[in-house]
Amino acid sequence: xxxxxxxxxxxxxxxxxxxxxxxxxxxxxxxxxxxxxxxxxxxxxxxxxxxxxxxxxxxxxxxxxxxxxxxxxxxxxxxxxxxxxxxxxxxxxxxxxxxxxxxxxxxxxxxxxxxxxxxxxxxxxxxxxxxxxxxxxxxxxxxxxxxxxxxxxxxxxxxxxxxxxxxxxxxxxxxxxxxxxxxxxxxxxxxxxxxxxxxxxxxxxxxxxxxxxxxxxxxxxxxxxxxxxxxxxxxxxxxxxxxxxxxxxxxxxxxxxxxxxxxxxxxxxxxxxxxxxxxxxxxxxxxxxxxxxxxxxxxxxxxxxxxxxxxxxxxxxxxxxxxxxxxxxxxxxxxxxxxxxxxxxxxxxxxxxxxxxxxxxxxxxxxxxxxxxxxxxxxxxxxxxxxxxxxxxxxxxxxxxxxxxxxxxxxxxxxxx
Amino acid sequence: xxxxxxxxxxxxxxxxxxxxxxxxxxxxxxxxxxxxxxxxxxxxxxxxxxxxxxxxxxxxxxxxxxxxxxxxxxxxxxxxxxxxxxxxxxxxxxxxxxxxxxxxxxxxxxxxxxxxxxxxxxxxxxxxxxxxxxxxxxxxxxxxxxxxxxxxxxxxxxxxxxxxxxxxxxxxxxxxxxxxxxxxxxxxxxxxxxxxxxxxxxxxxxxxxxxxxxxxxxxxxxxxxxxxxxxxxxxxxxxxxxxxxxxxxxxxxxxxxxxxxxxxxxxxxxxxxxxxxxxxxxxxxxxxxxxxxxxxxxxxxxxxxxxxxxxxxxxxxxxxxxxxxxxxxxxxxxxxxxxxxxxxxxxxxxxxxxxxxxxxxxxxxxxxxxxxxxxxxxxxxxxxxxxxxxxxxxxxxxxxxxxxxxxxxxxxxxxxx
Numbered sequence: 001x002x003x004x005x006x007x008x009x010x011x012x013x014x015x016x017x018x019x020x021x022x023x024x025x026x027x028x029x030x031x032x033x034x035x036x037x038x039x040x041x042x043x044x045x046x047x048x049x050x051x052x053x054x055x056x057x058x059x060x061x062x063x064x065x066x067x068x069x070x071x072x073x074x075x076x077x078x079x080x081x082x083x084x085x086x087x088x089x090x091x092x093x094x095x096x097x098x099x100x101x102x103x104x105x106x107x108x109x110x111x112x113x114x115x116x117x118x119x120x121x122x123x124x125x126x127x128x129x130x131x132x133x134x135x136x137x138x139x140x141x142x143x144x145x146x147x148x149x150x151x152x153x154x155x156x157x158x159x160x161x162x163x164x165x166x167x168x169x170x171x172x173x174x175x176x177x178x179x180x181x182x183x184x185x186x187x188x189x190x191x192x193x194x195x196x197x198x199x200x201x202x203x204x205x206x207x208x209x210x211x212x213x214x215x216x217x218x219x220x221x222x223x224x225x226x227x228x229x230x231x232x233x234x235x236x237x238x239x240x241x242x243x244x245x246x247x248x249x250x251x252x253x254x255x256x257x258x259x260x261x262x263x264x265x266x267x268x269x270x271x272x273x274x275x276x277x278x279x280x281x282x283x284x285x286x287x288x289x290x291x292x293x294x295x296x297x298x299x300x301x302x303x304x305x306x307x308x309x310x311x312x313x314x315x316x317x318x319x320x321x322x323x324x325x326x327x328x329x330x331x332x333x334x335x336x337x338x339x340x341x342x343x344x345x346x347x348x349x350x351x352x353x354x355x356x357x358x359x360x361x362x363x364x365x366x367x368x369x370x371x372x373x374x375x376x377x378x379x380x381x382x383x384x385x386x387x388x389x390x391x392x393x394x395x396x397x398x399x400x401x402x403x404x405x406x407x408x409x410x411x412x413x414x415x416x417x
Numbered sequence: 418x419x420x421x422x423x424x425x426x427x428x429x430x431x432x433x434x435x436x437x438x439x440x441x442x443x444x445x446x447x448x449x450x451x452x453x454x455x456x457x458x459x460x461x462x463x464x465x466x467x468x469x470x471x472x473x474x475x476x477x478x479x480x481x482x483x484x485x486x487x488x489x490x491x492x493x494x495x496x497x498x499x500x501x502x503x504x505x506x507x508x509x510x511x512x513x514x515x516x517x518x519x520x521x522x523x524x525x526x527x528x529x530x531x532x533x534x535x536x537x538x539x540x541x542x543x544x545x546x547x548x549x550x551x552x553x554x555x556x557x558x559x560x561x562x563x564x565x566x567x568x569x570x571x572x573x574x575x576x577x578x579x580x581x582x583x584x585x586x587x588x589x590x591x592x593x594x595x596x597x598x599x600x601x602x603x604x605x606x607x608x609x610x611x612x613x614x615x616x617x618x619x620x621x622x623x624x625x626x627x628x629x630x631x632x633x634x635x636x637x638x639x640x641x642x643x644x645x646x647x648x649x650x651x652x653x654x655x656x657x658x659x660x661x662x663x664x665x666x667x668x669x670x671x672x673x674x675x676x677x678x679x680x681x682x683x684x685x686x687x688x689x690x691x692x693x694x695x696x697x698x699x700x701x702x703x704x705x706x707x708x709x710x711x712x713x714x715x716x717x718x719x720x721x722x723x724x725x726x727x728x729x730x731x732x733x734x735x736x737x738x739x740x741x742x743x744x745x746x747x748x749x750x751x752x753x754x755x756x757x758x759x760x761x762x763x764x765x766x767x768x769x770x771x772x773x774x775x776x777x778x779x780x781x782x783x784x785x786x787x788x789x790x791x792x793x794x795x796x797x798x799x800x801x802x803x804x805x806x807x808x809x810x811x812x813x814x815x816x817x818x819x820x821x822x823x824x825x826x827x828x829x830x831x832x833x834x
Contacts, residue, residue: 018751022774095774104794107785116807117777195631199807214612215635220808241830248832334435356825357439357512360534368524368828377521377833378824390533390616390821391637392809404807407795408773411785413658415665416794 002194003187005180009145010197012175013118017143019173021115025092028139031170032088035138036081038166039131039159043077049158050127057125057151065255070125070152080131087139090381093400094141097408105417108410113403115141117199120191122213124205125149130159133204134177136384138167140402143176145198147191149205150183157181192217204385207312222393222401224385227257227340228312229370232329232355233273234346235266241367242345243277246318248369249343251284255314257386258341258363258373262309262319264329267293270322274298278320286316293322309336326351330358337361340388341370362388362395419611420604422597426562427614429592430535434560436590438532442509445556448587449505452555453498455583456548456576460494466575467544474542474568482672487542487569497548504556507798510817511558514825522834525827530820532558534616537608539630541622542566547576550621551594553801555584557819560593562615564608566622567600574598609634621802624729639810639818641802644674644757645729646787649746649772650690651763652683658784659762660694663735665786666760668701672731674803675758675790679726679736681746684710687739691715695737703733710739726753743768747775754778757805758787779805779812 039046050072057067096113103109119142121133130146137144148156160179168174180187192201195218202222203213213221231249233242249260265273270293278288278298288294289308290301301320308319309332323329333342343365344355352366363373373396375383380398387393393401456463467489474484510530517527536559538550547563554561565573577596585591597604609618612635619639620630630638648666650659666677682690687710695705695715705711706725707718718737725736726749740746750759760782761772769783780790790813792800797815804810810818 018775018777021777101796103789103796107789107794109795114777218632220637220806222808238830244830244832252833352827356529356827358435360435360438360531361823363824363826365826366828368826368831369833371833372520372524372826372828372831373824377524378526379518379520389637391639394821395824404811406778407780407790407812409780409782409785409789410769410773411783413655413661414785414789415661416669416786416788 003182003190005182006187006190006194009175009178009180010194013143013145013178014197016173016175017115017117020143020176021094021141023141023172027171028092028141029088031138031167031172032084032135034166034170035135035163036084038162039077039081039084042158042162043074046077046155046158046162047072047074049154052154053152062151066125066151070127070155072127072155076128080128083132084135087135087382090139090399092139093403098405105414107414110408111405112408113400114406116402116404118143118145118197119402120145120147120194120198120201120219122147122188122191122201122203122209123149124209125151127152127155127159129204130156130179131163133384134160134163136382136399136402138172138176140399142402145178145180145191147180147188153181153183189216192219195219202385222385222387222397223389224387225257226312226338226388227259227386228262228310228336228338229258229260229341229343230262230264230333230337231260231343231345231370232264232333233266233269234326234344234348234351235268236348236351237269237345238347239269239273242273243280245343245345245367245369246277247280247284249371250281250286250318251316252371254316257312258370259314260318260343260370261311261313262321262336264321264323264332266326266329267322267324270294271297274320281318284316286318288318288320290320291322294320312338326354330355333359338388340386341365341373343368343370362386420599420607422599423604423607423611426592426595426597427611430560430562430595431614433590433592434532434534437560437593438511438558440558440589444588445509445558446505448555448584448589449501449552451583451587452552452580453501455579456494456498456501459579460491463494463572463575463579464489464491466571469571470569479568483542483568487544487572489544489572493545497545500549501552504552504799507556507816509556510820515822522831524831527825528822529825530817531823533819533821535560535562535614536819537562537564537611537615537618537636539564539605539608539618539620539626540566541626542568544569544572544576546621547573547596548580550801551577551580553799553816553819555589555593557816559819562595562597562608564597564605570598570600606633609636612636619802639802639804639814640806641804642674643729643755643805644676644803645679645727645753645755646675646677646758647679647681647750647754648677648760648762648787649681649750650683650686651743651761651765651768652685653765653768654686654762655764656686656690659690660697662760662762662784662786663694664697664701666788667698667703667735668733669788671733674729675787676731677735677760677787678728678730679738679753681738681740681749683743683746684739684741687711688714691737691739698735701733703735705735705737707737708739711737729755743771747772750776755805757803758782758790760785760787779803
């Protein structure tokens, strides 16, 4: 039996999406401004709801990292409001005609950008995702059904009420922004099969959540986020540059998906590179897990395992392997990579070309840090996540990736011969 | 337990796809030519295998329509070869850089078209799909795993052997074109969950097959083909044009997905339009199932049911409904349409704009037949199917829709601040 809440909210979202798809950019922008303003005006209420979640989480003995993700502060609420306002300035992809051409019998065919319809977002205990996802979906004319982690339920209920009321007051149809409040896991599973109402489902969170959604969903899914990223230091690398790149890719923000997890070093430069880079990485608090050749050059390194090569540490841990050739590096990346972001450091034109062509990943780098795989760094101005699958969207997903196209065909009575 | 055949062929396809993705257009075109030539050279062998399938199908008492789809003849084999040769002239999307721009810190970002990887195709008893799908996947640098209907097994085995050997002789890696020979349904279900090896699964066939794949697959699916298409004759229509359009949309080839299944007529023009158009449709053998107002104007019409409105007849049957307004027509299309192809016939600029904007379908027409929704009519030069979903590809899918993108980023040592 389909849970009543899903059914009602699904229908409402579907109806809202029809109107939403025809709204002007101006109307949508006014709603975004109203939502931002409402968040700031209701700061106290939101903080009070968040306090309940924090209290309950502490009772449950939830870890500090998660508590930090759950916590809202006045400045974090300001950031969320700022995020909404930043969307106002971005171009609205909806209604754009990307191309027009003549088909058979000179029939005029146009490719028009249109909203996807109703987007489901399943995420963990980060209340900022509620605002972020609602804003991105509204700007692109999509209705959204949100399903956040139960730990953030009070925060999410209050935030959703505040922003959806503000949106409605600015002529956005009721049902455009909704939160599923029933915390049962079974309801989440039903949401994954809600093909009647949902056009797409986007999971945002850790590997466990994403795998659950991929395995259970009959609604089309956009996979996001798992990044086991490599930096390969080629035999022809500028070693000083390589050092800066691996330090940035590993240390600048280790808990994110575009941080590097494994360093591959060509044997020709290993003796020059590993002791020096290893020392600096150690000074920055990085635990190094190396292959035998790495450990011979850098005895402080622990022994690496196959599991380490496959792991997304999301922490100050780095696997290091010495390879005999570019081919071995490519093979290692094929075996262990998650098709997120991969980098080579080299001064060899030929090797750079091979790496760019042969590595199968959302973002492939020559002589730059993997940390640039990000909607803002790419210049998209916004980001709903980083797709690591190949259908529909790959890499950082901006506003355009929350839309689809339809063909609009204008004729003068043409019939097919 | 994963069936051994799937495991072996999956691994082989995955390996082949790596090499395939780097092949030059010239190599792929030479292979297409070799495959076409081999089909013609092995005509007798293919016909003999097909005869086995035909004999078995007749024993089983399979209907004439299906027998006809299953049947190969010398001219049909020529057509298949011709289809492969036609792909040679088409531009190869792989490796194309669609855009280059500067991201943060002037990092140079390019969007490059690349193959999807390994594509699974599940289809019914049409041996021509074997050749067609293999050719399209090869041209786009993808490995393909084919799973055809068991009725066509002998034909498919022989065809696949002939074309894959020809491809290998032209330097295409072994494993690029493979057929699953085990006819068990369980194997098909396992194929739908072969995420380890498959990047995408495309079902080609009837509604039953497509629903089975959507419901069971954990591999990303591109849904194709179900078309409950409408022609709406507006109050401001040119009625002579409307008559030609509905006759073409219904009768020119009734068994295909872009044929019209329901005619909606504005009440203002119903008395002028329905008797005249109805008479011509009847003369062409069309069975008309009408609402009460339709039957009052055209007594030959049978009574229509809700099921008729929802049906994809794929036959010379047409549901007809008189509506009070454009809004009612839009509502009817929202309720019963399958988001394939929808047409309005009107001389009203305002109504044409509303229809184009508000109808949510892959292809929306003003004053033209729905029959144009087709890769060849659109000028794509080839077609793997017509997507009726919104992710990745919508409407006719040509070569480009069998590819994805990757970002290639060239830096000079940039690290993120």
